[in-house]
């Protein structure tokens with residue numbers, strides 16, 4: 001097979017509160033709702049995904065941390081209970097997922113051939129992290145599309161941000177090559193929050209939305225600036241600002257998923273579709289889509 005392609009990429013953040021607010025049968029914790037604007041954003045993203053009909057979803061999560069290299073889920077079926085170590089009161093999720101091992105192996109070998117330390121994860125009892133599970137549940141709760149899960153090597157945290165993100169761009173190139181070689185119709189998911197300044201105390205009722213708002217005005221302003229540039233298709237400008245955004249908004253995109261995804265897509269200068277924005281314990285979260293399957297959309301005139 002050949003001629004695979006990336007049909008779309010999504011910014012698809014993973015606050016476990018969104019799963020908690022939805023009350024799916026897989027999650028043990030029960031809520032009275034909450035974070036509706038973000039959950040409705042994901043409903044719109046779900047409808048897009050349904051139209052795109054991908055063969056596989058690839059997700060890069062900051063919460064599967066592997067300091068030695070980039071790891072890929074490599075077991076055909078994984079099941080178990082995923083628990084958020086920070087919010088075990090909200091997220092105890094019984095997952096079962098199918099892995100596209102052939103594509104994962106192709107990603108791993110392409111990464112290795114580009115000089116990245118890379119490894120397949122073959123533990124059949126592996127507990128998949130809550131970032132991967134939350135993003136996948138929110139975008140496709142039916143769990144009927146195979147996945148490729150990619151760990152966060154977190155190189156930007158112990159190299160410089162610039163060096164670390166350059167490594168993530170190499171991982172993106174490797175991912176695209178693997179998708180093309182294996183003939184997959186793929187959707188990429190960057191599992192990242194934007195501004196990551198957060199509150200340190202949880203309300204007595206976690207879903208009490210009267211307590212939910214941006215933790216930082218400066219961080220909120222940064223999020224709006226980044227989203228507006230993305231909405232106008234000014235991708236290059238976003239990536240030139242990214243190191244400053246990361247420093248000033250403590251942005252979770254430092255872990256590399258956004259860079260991985262855009263490098264794989266070739267940094268398209270097309271307008272991103274904002275499905276919605278909302279805060280979770282004060283952090284800024286946007287659900288956005290870049291549809292590469294559509295005919296080239298006109299880029300809004302630069303201001």
Ligand SMILES: [Fe+2]
Nearest residue numbers: 062131193252
């Ligand atoms: Fe996170």
